[in-house]
Amino acid sequence: MKPPEGSTVIGKSVTIRGELSGKEDLYMDGAIEGTITLSDSRLTIGPNARVQADLDARDVVIYGRVDGKVRATGRIELRDSAAVRGDIVAERLSIEENATIKGRVELTEVAVGTAAPRPPETGLFSQGATASTPA
DSSP states (O other), X not given: OOOOTTOXXXXXXXXXXXXXXXXXXXXXXXXXXXEEEEEEXXXXXXXXXXXXXXXXXXXXXXXXXXESOEEESSEEEEOTTOEEESOEEESEXXXXXXXXXXXXXXXXXXXXXXXXXXOOOOSSXXXXXXXXXXX
């Protein structure tokens, strides 16, 4: 897995104990115990990462293992190799087929004035969900 261009990289041989914060995108593939706070940035947890920490970022992409609360003001993506044990709070959530979660999931509302209006909820599907069949 190649880190996103322009990200700060913490390699798989690095271990951090304590609090990590910053204002730029971070690719974390090592071990951390504590907290990671990147309020205005994207946090990527690589496939080799061993995270025992609470995560707080704008967007979070997880390929590895996370034990702790994961909070994003934007989107959380759980890729196929992700394993999360802890609560997830985000505006949007994407989960690939083999990802696992053990914890509570809370999807928050988009800030007032920034979201497109939703159509009235009627019928079988609600909350903007749709279904389709192959053509």
